[in-house]
Amino acid sequence: MSTASTQLPQGRYGRSGDKRADRKLKVIGAVLGAALLVLIGWFAYHYVAGNRISVEILTFETSAKSVKVHLTGDKDAGVEGYCTVRSQAEDGAEVGRADFRFDAATTDIDEVVTLQTTSRGTTAELLGCHVG
Structure with a gap:
């Protein structure tokens, strides 16, 4: 019987451990999420409190x-x-x-x-x- 290797082949699944790229993606995601929440809040306010x-x-x-x-x-x-x-x-x-x-x-x-x-x-x- 042969034993299977527990390591993934190098370069096949992208870079692992690139913490700077991961942090940059998290910051961009948080900024886009906050902008979306502000936009939804603005539309909701004008829908509820708009001219009547x-x-x-x-x-x-x-x-x-x-x-x-x-x-x-x-x-x-x-x-x-x-x-x-x-x-x-x-x-x-x-x-x-x-x-x-x-x-x-x-x-x-x-x-x-x-x-x-x-x-x-x-x-x-x-x-x-x-x-x-």
Whole structure:
């Protein structure tokens, strides 16, 4: 029986014991990891604490060809925004949809807007509000 050698062949698996190269790779990895964490934190902050607009439907009133919607809420100063409102008929078919804009000077929103419909709407639904 022959005995197997426990040493690896020289030069076959790269340099072993090059501590300077290992340290350099660890420093580069730590710097890149820290930069990635800062970038993720920056995006998270702007997503959570960014400009906001918060509006809800207070009341609505329907007629044959329109729906009057009373929107109330608030938004950050200096931010333009819009809200999308839709109305549906009794059978669930969408009969109207429109965006209503709010200028940058407005902070408190308390407006009655009119949504034109193709037939009598039975609902008024706020689909969402967006900055921009």
